[in-house]
Amino acid sequence: MTFSDFNFDINLFEGLASMGFKTPTPIQAETIPIIQSNHDLIACAQTGTGKTASYLLPVMDAICRMEQRPTISALVLAPTRELAMQIDQQVEGLAYFAGITSMAIYGGGDGIGYEQQRKALREGVDIVIATPGRLIAHMSSGIVRLNEIKFLVLDEADRMLDMGFKDDINRIVREVSSERQTMLFSATMPPKIRAFAKTLLKDPKQVNIAISQPAQGIVQQQYRVGDNQKTPLLKQILQSGDFRSVIVFSSTKEKVKSLGRELSKLELAVQPFHSDLAQEEREQILLRFRNKQLPILIGTDVLSRGIDVVGIDLVVNYDVPPDPEDYIHRIGRTARAERTGTAITFVNSRDSRRFLAIERLMERKVEEAPLPEGIEAAAEVPDHHERRRGNQPNRKRHGGKSKHHQAPKAAHPEGGTTVAATDEKPDSQKKKKKRPFKRRNKGPKPDAPQHVDTPSSEAS
DNA sequence: AAAAAAC
Incomplete structure (x- = not known):
């Protein structure tokens, strides 16, 4: 099957070619004909499967064929600013030859952005991609006309509900003509989403692509660690030089910040993201990360969904995500576009149960990797040896442990990779009690996580 | 146990 089977407008084909799209992905093959035949659609799919283009292409094709275009033809709602931005960029790429206009509408800008958005909404733009809050802000100012919209897309609908956007979405949708065609995409399909979808869609067709299964090309590993081992282990992994594009996830902003400070003391070009x-900084960081000018991001779950960067070889879960589904999303940042990647999770004794829930969701066990030598040694030094001579927090001899590894390859400080110089509280590194480290070692294999390099079979 | 999103 090729894209020409869809009889798209000729200008759209040029956009496809310039974007390097050749063959429809499974979700595109399934979804595009449904949208072309004017049905509402409810689709269970993750980003990276070609989900975005699966709705953009038929919508853009329809817009190309309109004799007269309304002020706004299509509205896409998305949960995060970065995702809205990314969708907008995809429109721009595909629409380059088709003369379709688009605008990302989201908050956090500097005021100039607001005015540009306002102007576009007032004068008309074919496709609007918006986060709900900012769109409502524009609606309140009375300049937005959503009533002529023909296509409404809810992207990452499960996430939007999680984030409490339900009322906002309803408020927006009320303004959109009921003549519209509606498409709802969600990575998961719990009853709550299904019920919500029922209120918005008319007799939708359903498409399911891989509910909770991570991509084939991801090698998943877990390390059983104590809290005090996490950072040394992370340092060793990052300094091994085996990975050139990495996201480290942590569950809170504060931890992301302190980890960023900690790691930037090494010669690692890390950048916190939260x-x-x-907003301007968020955009610059992401751009540099995409361009491989910045090798390591340390981020919250704002990065866990939707962000599509090709070539990320490693995802580290510094802690187990609170929501099992976030795990699937996080590790889905790697092994995109038929590449392979590694996903490593640090699991401490408190996180064990949550990690079991993740394994249950995936219906598979995650291989347990033995801790490398330097880390084991650190665990076996009982802390009271050091502790009783004065209570110095004792932070000066970090990072000297990695003699088994080579100099960091992924550590070119490209331009300023400074940690945001905010006034943070002192490190909250002191844990009340240190649990004895529980290891269930199966065999000595004192090595950094293996990076799997076998290219997956080329599908065509 | 968290994060995100308007002014």
Whole structure:
């Protein structure tokens, strides 16, 4: 099957070619004909499967064929600013020859952005991609006309409900003509989403692509660690030089920040990423990360969904995500576009149960990797030896443990990779009690995580 | 146990 089977407008084919799209992905093959035949659609699919293009292409094709275009033809709602931005960029790429206009509408800008958005909404733009809050802000100012919209897309609908956007979405949808065609995409399909979908869609067709199964090309590993072993282990992995594009996830902003400070003391070009950063900074960081100018991001779950960066070889879960589904999303940042990748999770004794829930969701066990030598040694030094001579937090001899590894390859400080110089509280490194480390070692294999390099079979 | 999103 090729894209020409869909009889798209000729200009769209040029966009496809320029974007390097050749063969429809499974979800595209299934979804595009449904949308072309004017049905509502409810689709269970993750990003990276070609989900975005699966709705953009038929929508753009329909827009190309309109004799007269309304002020706004299509509205896409997305949960995060980065995702909205990314969808907009995809429209721009595909629409380059088709003369379709688009605008990402999201908050956090500097005021100029707001005015540009306002102007576009007032004068008309074919496809609007918005986060709900900012769109409502524009609606309140009375300049937005959503009533002529023909296509409404809810992307990452499960996430939007999680984030409490339900009322906002309803408020927006009320303004959109009921003549519209509606498409809802969700990575998961719990009853709550299904019920919500029922209120928005008319007799939808359903498409299911891989509910909770991570991509084939991901090698998953877990390390059983104590809290005090996490950072040394992470350092060793990052300094091994085996990975050139990495995301480290942590569950809170504070931990992301302190980890960023900690790691930037080494010669690692790391950059924290979370919602406390200025939007402009978020955009610059992501751009540099995409361009492989920045090798390591340390982020919250704002990065866990939707963000599609090709070539990430490693995802580290510094802690187990609170929501099992976030795990699937996090590790899905790697092994995209038929590449392979590694996903490593640090599991401490408190996280064991949560990790079991993740394994249950995936219906598979995750291989347990033995801790490398330097880390084991660290665990076996009982802390009271050091502790009783004065209570110095004792932070000066970090990072000297990695003699088994080579100099960091992924550590070119490209330009300023400084950690945001905010006034943070002192490190909250002191844990009340240190649990004895529980290891269930199966055999000595004192090595850094193996990086699997076998290319997956080329599908065509 | 968290994060995200408007001004």
